[in-house]
Amino acid sequence: MFPPGLSMLWESADPLGVLKERFGLASFDEAAGWLTSVLGQAWALDVQACERILISGDNAIAWIRTNRGTLVAKWSRDQDQFVKFAATADLQHALHRQGVPVAPPMASLNGQYRVIIDSLSITVQPHIQGGLLDTTEHYAVRGAGVCLARLHNALATQGDSRLTALGRLTGRSLDLRHRIETWLHHDDPGMVPAASARLRDRLTALPPIDSEPQLVHNDYRASNILTSGSEILAVLDFDEVAVDYCVSDLANTFVVLGTRFTKWQPTPERVRDIFLQGYESVRPLTALERRWLHVLVLLRGIQAIPPGDDPAGWANAV
Template identity: 30%
Template structure:
């Protein structure tokens, strides 16, 4: 939440007055990468304290932020969220407004929540975070149709195509392979709904003072979109279950599978996962890391093209997400336990009941979808098109004898 747009104290005072807040001081918030944020100290606050967060949304249009306000009010009472304050002049209108505008950018003011951002996450915190995310998914199912409340998903494929031009070949291949594996999944069969899609630890607050870790705040609902629930799970797991080393520690990336199991246990205490969600989670973990790899590259791109500089601009290292993506992808590849063998037989008169006149082993593929795509590529070529019924795909487990008798 770097500060990109600068406002004067007079501007802060005028906007805060519109929300019924008496302005004394604005304190920049430099964590995060998307919007401009400040803590607002009011005339009633003691020195060093603040009651509100003032956000100027750099990219999302005001209509999207109005949707966010509805979502936060839906969650209020079930999860620790801060719903935006209403604009004072809208209280007598049919529909209350929660957004002011500055140069066609949205502004909201929300109450501060208690707690602090965690620097380390325990397994207990991961379990509680999993349960909270499941509650979020279930609660937002009441907003229908979901598409009316979620913002469009960002066109990450466009960012991928731009950035891959400048990547070393091994990095480009890693990104391409993960993207293809994700595209090959049976995505239409996976449950979806409104998802947060940015539930990193720095978007949560916790009471860590008492020794009894307690979730006290969920932040930054600007990215809520209709997406597969397992993607939201993967995004959150990737941050909560990874220990990110700082620069002096070599910026290490250590993923903790014990914490991931605790997270999933918490999630399923509120919403059980389907078999398909469990099966596809490893690829979603890799794809989620790729998305945030691209996000950080995209921030660097826009900072450069728009001349964003200064001490209040924070850039997160994209290489960390690349390494996490490589870690997950290695585990996906190790989890491969079946292959799909595509063959073609030329049966007399293209009838499988007749003798085989010719036979070809076409290839061995990691997924059924890739084998089917190969058929689409070959079926109109000479020879194959005369024998369209000759294609067949067999699934074989790796490392097993598939013919156990003599002949």
């Protein structure tokens, strides 16, 4: 899936320069040596080889062969997120115990699933061999819909205050009407005025939603869904977990389901329908949730339109 050695996930930058600037490591070998020391110290792992390191923003991911199999180590320098990262590691452990397909973090020697060493927050997870969700494989798409509904049901039972407080801390309004009206008034770039007008009209006729906000994944798309055939092997990357409505998470997924790192394209209507069939086989929407879904999909679709050239046809998709 990714080349061996050192590379960037999506940024156009020299990975060696970024490795030095962001993590203070001058080379791939130096990074592998540092990682070997850290994992031996905190997890008692014997690292036999580091195959690749991928840098994404303030985060890095390494694939390593150890005495306990192939593992994935992730670390971050974003100290403002350290409390959340620790909470999401605990969350993934809890979801694993509930039977949700995730890559469960490995407990360190002190029992923590996320450890702070050298001013970096580090976690270790098993490497799960699989491919990214292919939205042309309709059975897998339906399975991904089933999986998201089960994930939503499981997340509804989680009450970690470090995460449930996110609804207050992120500045995201939990009043959907206010959120959309604010965006239309202050942030709409006006690239598709007809679509924005439809959004205003549909919003005016909607009563308040008849569900409660809860924890949601907030980044459920192809690059975070590992599959084997039609089976969902694991949902990855809980770094964007937030408090919101399930239908808002579903709307975001409708729009970005097929996106992969630097490859972004709208989700075809047929794929959305199949995904929703799977989702509603586990968690049926109320009539009002369905109306809000249409509005939120339109909002998210407008927001996804890139400035300048639009070769993937995002503007046409709304």
